[in-house]
Amino acid sequence: MLVPTAIATILLCSHLCVACLESAYVLRSQPAAGGANDGGAPGSELAGGGNASASLAGAGTGVCDGVYQSGNDLVTCAAAYWGSNGVDALHAALVTPQGDVLIAGHSAASDLGVPTLALDGASTGVVLRISAADGGRLSAARVGANVTALGAVGGNVVVASDLGVTVLTSDLAQRVGEDLAGSITRLAVTNDSVAALTADGRVLRLDAGANPQVELDLGNAQVEDLALDAGSGLVVVTGSRAPVAGAQCLGRLPFIHAYNEAGARVWTAYDFDDAPGWCASSTGRRLVIANGKLFYAGEQEGGNSVHLRDPVDLAAQAALVSHDEFSTGAGKAPDEYSFVARFELATGALETGQVIVPRSAGVGGTLFTSALAVDGAGHIFLGGRVTCCIEKRDEHKVSGELVGPYAGEEASLLVLSPDFGERLSWTTFTSSTGAGPANVEGIALGAGVGLAVMTTYGPAALITVPPGATAPLGADDGYFVTFPAP
8 A cells, every 4th residue: 555645646756767666655566477367357367368349369569561641541550449348448549669559448348368467456447558560469457447548658658547657567567666646537757757637636746755745736727638848847737717707708718837846837828817809618628748849739619719819918819820711710610629739838938829620611510629649740640529521521531441421429630730731631430331429539659650549439330450350349449540650
């Protein structure tokens, strides 16, 4: 068990390593040697046969060959269902610096089809290591009841779940350490640091010597995500706040806050108590720090959002990129759509941004955001779900197969050029064989590999690569795609 002071909090662990973890926490008992236990409950067995829907267990560890191509045909290495005949989901994606490809969420499967490390207290939470080349399952770990986020620290994998934070080797064979801090929803990781967001909305920090940690004071804010910078130690958080008493704006207003290692606020953006004339309900959804910049993804209900103004001066127009009907909020207002921006990390100054509006013949669709990633060249990957009106949707393909008809809220994966001036690709994964309601919940990039994970809802029908290799089994399933990264 953990020391009492650690149970109440989660960590920001500078210079994270095994020694750091052991100095900060008292670890629970290790599983049996070899990393797997026999047993009957989900997550307690050495899986061998597999009742997960993917039929790719034991496939090779090959790389995802090929070259990313912009345009209407997203070339993939693998696109597959994963789950059981129960309720399953995939929430998190990770490509480690060593090239390990991991997906995570929860599954009712009692047998994962590969050697499985089972941690104390685990039930349906799962982390799965797969082949980038063909999606074949390589190894697995059971962690808690639901895994919500993944990160890489050195050669290890940091896992966030309803039990807290757990550190595993990247091959999922051994546990390095863990902190049982309660349910964790989001995770931010650098090579030597970790920060986390708790299910009750707290952002908490702990130094490597287990000194009293800092809990960031966010008042009544609803926090959605956080990001962590290795060089400056800044923790950046985003979300939204309810209107203050007497405000003209009745909807929620977004915010971005940056804090130093001592917990002091360094800068803010969109942190308005009221925004007369710019009251469209808006919120920050995702943050990524890449290439020394802060990238932000949010949502807004209509065109009069503070996203279109300077983040610290409502009187000034924001320097946004708008080049066609899909990158402007003018015209018929959709119900809700997305916004992406790039900021100076040190100061919070907006560099550029763009609204992303699905529409057709003046009819606006709805685009929700739940995943954001940026590669070393600055390409922006935005994932979520969309109701209709992706640009040239009837021409889109996944590995040569045309996408099927609209399916309500279907998965959306969009790639923007580094200068925000071009949509390199924008696709869904709905199959021609039936409806495919789904949501992109995580995107990861690294080692030449792109990875997107989704949860499908009901009897969804999505494109699989190779065709027919996997099929949905339950009410909800996980689904993942690997593709050559730009």
